[in-house]
Every structure is written in structure tokens, then in C-alpha cells.
Amino acid sequence: MATLRRYVPHVVLTLGAGFMLLPFYWMFLTSIRSPAEIFDISLWPIPRNFDAVENYGRAASQVPMARFMLNGVIVCLGILVVQVLTAVPAAYALAKLKFPGRKLLLALVIAALCVPIQSLALPLFVGLAKAKLLNSYFGMMMPFFLSVFAIFLFHQSFRRYPDEIVEAARMDGFSEMEICWGLVLRGSLPALAAFSVFSLVAHWNDLFWPMVVVSDINLAPPPLGMLFFSDAESGANYGALMAGAAITTTPMLLCFLLARRQFIAGITMTGVK
Amino acid sequence: MTPQSLDLVGVGKGFGADDILKNIDLEVRPGEFLSLVGMSGCGKSTLLRIVAGLERPDRGQVFIGGRDVIDTDPSDRNLAMVFQSYALYPHMTVRQNIATPLRMRRLSLPARLPLVGRLAAPGAVKAEIDRSVLDAAQMLQIDHLLDRKPAQLSGGQRQRVALARALVRSPAAFLMDEPLSNLDAKLRAHMRDELAALHRRLGATFLYVTHDQVEAMTMSSRIALMSEGRIEQLGTPDEIYTRPATLTVARFIGVPTINLLPVRIGGDGVISAYGRDLGLRSHHAAGPATLGLRAEDLHRSDEGFEVRIHRAEMHGADRFIQCTLLDDASVRFTLRQSARDDIGADGDGRMRLFFAPERAHLFDQSGLRRELRVPEKAAA
Structure with missing residues (x-):
């Protein structure tokens, strides 16, 4: 009975994990199956006709997959860098400095967490169009430069940094920026890792905004590229489509696995999610 | 640096009935060990933080060595503070911790940067800093710990690092905010001796905040007993004990x-x-x-x-x-x-x-x- 009780949670969690992983498994399965088997509902891992080479070959050769990936890297890193550069000082100010209106600003940050990008899409689109910035990397990145989620996450983490160390640093002659970047952020590296994973995954996988501002296939990040791919080439070739999807998912998987420990420490420490 | 006086004139914080500090006048003489004692919430820490420049008083003036410092940044007041939690920089070794006050003063911003700094820092200044760090570490007998991180030290050792970091820069005065309260009883008694000895050796001005009357009685040249944002009595430990000015003082000082x-x-x-x-x-x-x-x-x-x-x-x-x-x-x-x-x-x-x-x-x-x-x- 005691043994059973010990294993029950593991069984339940394993079932849950299996359920979560099913779409990925299906994606992978489809990417190595031949067109004839695509709609086969069997989950058996070995297809009758092993078409992986053909599917991945088509995904890599028929569309500029490398170009999509490069676009994705440029856009994601550009967004991440600016987000960190702006959110860290903001979060530091909200967490560690005393000034009138601090509580109000923090409340506004939390309120802004509730605003979805879709509701801002139209004004942003019109603005970018007037500024002739559609079809540009900047247009794809700009709406995400200021991340209230980042401010909130860093604020939660910075708040726990001991005030006395900040004060000791002030007496030693550190500037506020040195305290912010050199001491406080350094004590919150798990939060930085967690936020980086959140941000990279979200923007790497984002289809909505690139689709709104980009029509030039040469600027398309992977998800938009996949969309062009399915439209133009092979509306019905799901094998190649899934091969492309598998290729674009891999970097994110690696990114998460590398930062896994910090990521988990980051979200458990800051009490988010 | 020769020890400096600290003068507070009419220092107040807060308004109305819930004043944290009510027009405090206090003169700390050069080279004196003055303790601020009182119950928690009596305003002693706030007073210390005002001297340090970490908080701004609503009224009054603060002088260090006769110079008005009310608009001076904490780092320019040339004071060293020892915090209750020691406030060591967690990512630095003991050596770097002790060197920090000197590096911040004597090296320019580019010379302090992690990688570029190696090239930009003048060798002579760095050698001088290394020597001062070693001297301070030896004085507090922590020279064998210089390459450890704070997390690897015991409470007593962290306390010594904090003291070394304070004295390495020869400050105008030392400010101490309940530095012994996180130590166990035996170590506390030992560190009391060491602090008193350190004060004698350095001849520096010490402003020491504590809620522990034993610490105040045993180490201080003078005690300022605070209650509800006021100084109830200022005097030598002997005066405070034998001629308490108010009932509050009489009740606070003395065991039993x-x-x-x-x-x-x-x-x-x-x-x-x-x-x-x-x-x-x-x-x-x-x-x-x-x-x-x-x-x-x-x-x-x-x-x-x-x-x-x-x-x-x-x-x-x-x-x-x-x-x-x-x-x-x-x-x-x-x-x-x-x-x-x-x-x-x-x-x-x-x-x-x-x-x-x-x-x-x-x-x-x-x-x-x-x-x-x-x-x-x-x-x-």
C-alpha cells in the first residue's frame, strides 16, 4: 500500500507528461512518414515507408529554411536585448528606489500585463505603416521592446535582494547603475534565464505579429515561413511541413534544456506561474 | 585619516505625533565610542542612517568634522558602516569585498570593469590596494580566508570581513548598526572585546547602535539612551547607571x-x-x-x-x-x-x-x- 502510494504521483505525472508531449510526438512521426500514412491514427513509431530523408530534404531545400531561422534569431535576440536593457533598470527602480508614485507605477505595470498584443495591433500597424517601417526587422521587434512581463518578473526577483547590500554599495561609492547591473541583476541570474526562455520561445513561435507586418518572404521568421511554405508549395504535403516544424522547434528545445535549471529556479523563486 | 567629530543639530524626521525623530542634538567627539541604545523603534537606527546619508532628515543639520554634509552623497561622507547582516557582496571573494571601498575610490570606472580593468588599472594603485587589504585582513585575523566567498564563512568570520571592509578605507568615523546581534552569546562577548580593542587601537570615532545595554555599557565612552525619537540621557556608562536622568533610563539600563x-x-x-x-x-x-x-x-x-x-x-x-x-x-x-x-x-x-x-x-x-x-x- 505504501509502495503504491509512493508510485501513484509518478504514474499520474507520467501520464500528464505523455499527454503534453503527444503533439510533438505526432509532429515528429508525421515528419518521417510517407504521404500515404499521414492520416493513419496509429502511434506506432516505425512507419511502413520511412520517408524522413525525403521530407526533411524537401523542408530544407524547397524554402529558404536557413533564412527563416536567421530571421528568427535576429528578431528574437533583438527583442530580448532591448527588453532586458529597458526592463532591468525599470524593475530596479520599482523594487529598490524610493520615489513618489512608485506604487502607482507598479500598479500600472501589473495592469499592463492584462493588455494583449492583439488589442494594440491596429494602432501599432497604422503607426508603423505611416513611418514606412512595415516589412522590416524593426517593425517585427518594436512592439515587444518594452515588456511589462519582464519588469514584473525582475521586480519580483530584485525585491528579495537584501537592502543592506544595496546600502553598503551606496556607501562604497557604487553608482545606481553599477548596483543595478553589477549586484542586483547578478543576484537574479535565474530570473534572467527564466525570462530569456519565456521571451525567446514566445517570439520564435510568434506567428501573429510577423504576419501582420511582414509580407516579404525574405524577412519571415520560421512560423511565418512555414505558412508561406504550406501555401506556396505543398498544401497537402504534411510530411515536409512537419519536418519544417520539427526543424524550427529544435532550437527552442535546446534553449530550454540548456537553461532548464536556472529557468525552474527563476520561476519558483519569483513566484510567477 | 584623523578621527572626526559627528554633530547633529535639531535633526527630526516625520511630522506630527508619529515623529520618528524629534529634534535630536548630539555631538560625537573625535575618537569617541558613542552608543545609541534603546528599544526597537526608538529611532536609533534611523538616526544612524541619517548620519550615513542613507536617509534624509526632514529637519536639522548633520556635520562631519565640522562640514555640513546634508547634501553630500553617502559615498562622499567617508564613513564606513557595518550592517547587522554584514551586507557582504555575495559574488565577490573576501579579498574583493575588502578591496571594494578602495577600488571604488581610487580606480576610475573603466579600471573597475571586469575584463578591461585588468589593462586600465595602474599597477602601483593596485599593489597599494592589495597591501591595504592584507593589512586589514591581518588585523582581524582573516588573512587565511581571503579567497573564500562569503557563503563559505561562519557568522563570526563574516563579521570580521565586514569590519575589515570598514576599516580598510580609514574612514572619518565608523557607523555600526547592531553588528553583533546575529552572533551567538559566546561569540558576541568575544567580539565585544575585539571591537573595544579595535577602537582603542584605531582611535577612531565610533557611532554604535544597539538594543543590548550590555554592549553599550561595556564598550562605550558615552551612551545616548533613546526613547520614542528623543535622547533621554547622554552620559558615560557610569553616569547613566548611577544617575539615571529619567525613569525610562533607569528601567532600561541594569541587569536585573x-x-x-x-x-x-x-x-x-x-x-x-x-x-x-x-x-x-x-x-x-x-x-x-x-x-x-x-x-x-x-x-x-x-x-x-x-x-x-x-x-x-x-x-x-x-x-x-x-x-x-x-x-x-x-x-x-x-x-x-x-x-x-x-x-x-x-x-x-x-x-x-x-x-x-x-x-x-x-x-x-x-x-x-x-x-x-x-x-x-x-x-x-
Whole structure:
């Protein structure tokens, strides 16, 4: 009975994990199956006709997959860098400095967490169009430069940094920026890792905004590229489509696995999610 | 740097009834070890932080070495502060921690950067900093820990690193915010000795905040006892103990706590308690008052007040005897006697106590100290 009780949670969690992983498994399965088997509902891992080479070959050769990936890297890193550069000082100010209106600003940050990008899409689109910035990397990145989620996450983490160390640093002659970047952020590296994973995954996988501002296939990040791919080439070739999807998912998987420990420490420490 | 004076003139913080500090005037002489003592919430830490520049007073002025520093940044006041939690930089080694105040002062911003700094920092300055760090570490006997991180140190060792980091820059004054309160009792007693020795050796000005009266009594040249945002009394440990200016001071200082006997001052100046003439006179106006009696000033006397003993507490050389007055069970007394003597109670746990009249303290209704006279004949 005691043994059973010990294993029950593991069984339940394993079932849950299996359920979560099913779409990925299906994606992978489809990417190595031949067109004839695509709609086969069997989950058996070995297809009758092993078409992986053909599917991945088509995904890599028929569309500029490398170009999509490069676009994705440029856009994601550009967004991440600016987000960190702006959110860290903001979060530091909200967490560690005393000034009138601090509580109000923090409340506004939390309120802004509730605003979805879709509701801002139209004004942003019109603005970018007037500024002739559609079809540009900047247009794809700009709406995400200021991340209230980042401010909130860093604020939660910075708040726990001991005030006395900040004060000791002030007496030693550190500037506020040195305290912010050199001491406080350094004590919150798990939060930085967690936020980086959140941000990279979200923007790497984002289809909505690139689709709104980009029509030039040469600027398309992977998800938009996949969309062009399915439209133009092979509306019905799901094998190649899934091969492309598998290729674009891999970097994110690696990114998460590398930062896994910090990521988990980051979200458990800051009490988010 | 020669030790500097610290002067506070009319320093106040907060407005109205909930003032944290009410117009504090305090002069810390150069080279003096002055303790700010009081209950938590009495404003002593706030006062220290105002001197440090970490907080801004709403009123008043702060002078360091005669220079007005109210608009000076904390780092430019040349003060060193030791925090209760030690506040060591967690990612730096002990060596880097101690070097930081010097690096921040003597090296330019580019020279402080992690990688570029290696090239940009002038070698002579760096060698000088290394030497100062080693000197400070040796003075506090932590030179074998220089390459450890703070997380690998014990509480006592962290305390020494914090002290080394403070003294390495030869500050105008040292500010200490309850630096010993996170240590265990034995280590605390040891660090008290070391701090006092350090003060003697450096001859520096120390402003020391503590809620522990033993720390204040044992180390300080002078004590400022604070209560509710005011300085109740400023004096040497001896003055504070033997001539407490107010009832608050008398109650705060001394182990065990001072005994309080409710008395009446008669119209003729005769002081009486429970209808008995205590053989003391006062010029103060007639009315109720309080007599403060130290535990060691009580003794057995057949003429004295009858008390019932509740508990005898053994303290090694001394014994504290807790008892209540038979006339009024709400009046508790603690008597201190040598553990070698008999307690001297009768079979019912009763005994008679009286006090040394010349060592009694009289406080009026508002808690202020009043003069007592002991007429010749009444020296019981």
C-alpha cells in the first residue's frame, strides 16, 4: 500500500507528461512518414515507408529554411536585448528606489500585463505603416521592446535582494547603475534565464505579429515561413511541413534544456506561474 | 585619516505625533565610542542612517568634522558602516569585498570593469590596494580566508570581513548598526572585546547602535539612551547607571531591571511608602512619586519592608531573588546577593528588606529625576 502510494504521483505525472508531449510526438512521426500514412491514427513509431530523408530534404531545400531561422534569431535576440536593457533598470527602480508614485507605477505595470498584443495591433500597424517601417526587422521587434512581463518578473526577483547590500554599495561609492547591473541583476541570474526562455520561445513561435507586418518572404521568421511554405508549395504535403516544424522547434528545445535549471529556479523563486 | 567629530543639530524626521525623530542634538567627539541604545523603534537606527546619508532628515543639520554634509552623497561622507547582516557582496571573494571601498575610490570606472580593468588599472594603485587589504585582513585575523566567498564563512568570520571592509578605507568615523546581534552569546562577548580593542587601537570615532545595554555599557565612552525619537540621557556608562536622568533610563539600563517602589512626597518633604517614613527628604512638590532601587542596593534589614520570596535565580557568583512586597503584591523586587551567603528567609519564605538610602533614585510623576536628601539621623 505504501509502495503504491509512493508510485501513484509518478504514474499520474507520467501520464500528464505523455499527454503534453503527444503533439510533438505526432509532429515528429508525421515528419518521417510517407504521404500515404499521414492520416493513419496509429502511434506506432516505425512507419511502413520511412520517408524522413525525403521530407526533411524537401523542408530544407524547397524554402529558404536557413533564412527563416536567421530571421528568427535576429528578431528574437533583438527583442530580448532591448527588453532586458529597458526592463532591468525599470524593475530596479520599482523594487529598490524610493520615489513618489512608485506604487502607482507598479500598479500600472501589473495592469499592463492584462493588455494583449492583439488589442494594440491596429494602432501599432497604422503607426508603423505611416513611418514606412512595415516589412522590416524593426517593425517585427518594436512592439515587444518594452515588456511589462519582464519588469514584473525582475521586480519580483530584485525585491528579495537584501537592502543592506544595496546600502553598503551606496556607501562604497557604487553608482545606481553599477548596483543595478553589477549586484542586483547578478543576484537574479535565474530570473534572467527564466525570462530569456519565456521571451525567446514566445517570439520564435510568434506567428501573429510577423504576419501582420511582414509580407516579404525574405524577412519571415520560421512560423511565418512555414505558412508561406504550406501555401506556396505543398498544401497537402504534411510530411515536409512537419519536418519544417520539427526543424524550427529544435532550437527552442535546446534553449530550454540548456537553461532548464536556472529557468525552474527563476520561476519558483519569483513566484510567477 | 584623523578621527572626526559627528554633530547633529535639531535633526527630526516625520511630522506630527508619529515623529520618528524629534529634534535630536548630539555631538560625537573625535575618537569617541558613542552608543545609541534603546528599544526597537526608538529611532536609533534611523538616526544612524541619517548620519550615513542613507536617509534624509526632514529637519536639522548633520556635520562631519565640522562640514555640513546634508547634501553630500553617502559615498562622499567617508564613513564606513557595518550592517547587522554584514551586507557582504555575495559574488565577490573576501579579498574583493575588502578591496571594494578602495577600488571604488581610487580606480576610475573603466579600471573597475571586469575584463578591461585588468589593462586600465595602474599597477602601483593596485599593489597599494592589495597591501591595504592584507593589512586589514591581518588585523582581524582573516588573512587565511581571503579567497573564500562569503557563503563559505561562519557568522563570526563574516563579521570580521565586514569590519575589515570598514576599516580598510580609514574612514572619518565608523557607523555600526547592531553588528553583533546575529552572533551567538559566546561569540558576541568575544567580539565585544575585539571591537573595544579595535577602537582603542584605531582611535577612531565610533557611532554604535544597539538594543543590548550590555554592549553599550561595556564598550562605550558615552551612551545616548533613546526613547520614542528623543535622547533621554547622554552620559558615560557610569553616569547613566548611577544617575539615571529619567525613569525610562533607569528601567532600561541594569541587569536585573531596577526595582520601583511607589512612594509619596509629603507637604513637609518627607518621603513615605505604605505609611512609613523612609528617612529621605525631597524639595519636590508633594504628591506621588517613584523610588528606583538597584538590586544590589537592597539588603536584609530587620527594620525593612516584609517581602515574600518567589524564586531564587542562581547566576554563579550572584543570586537574584525575586519577591513581592507583602503590603502590595503588585510591587515586585529583585534582590542581588552573593551566592555564598544564606538567602536569609524564614520558614514561610519571608524576609525583611531595606535599601541604601544614599543610592536611591527619586523620580517624579512625569518620570524625571529629582534630588534626594538623606538627613543625618535617618541613616538606617
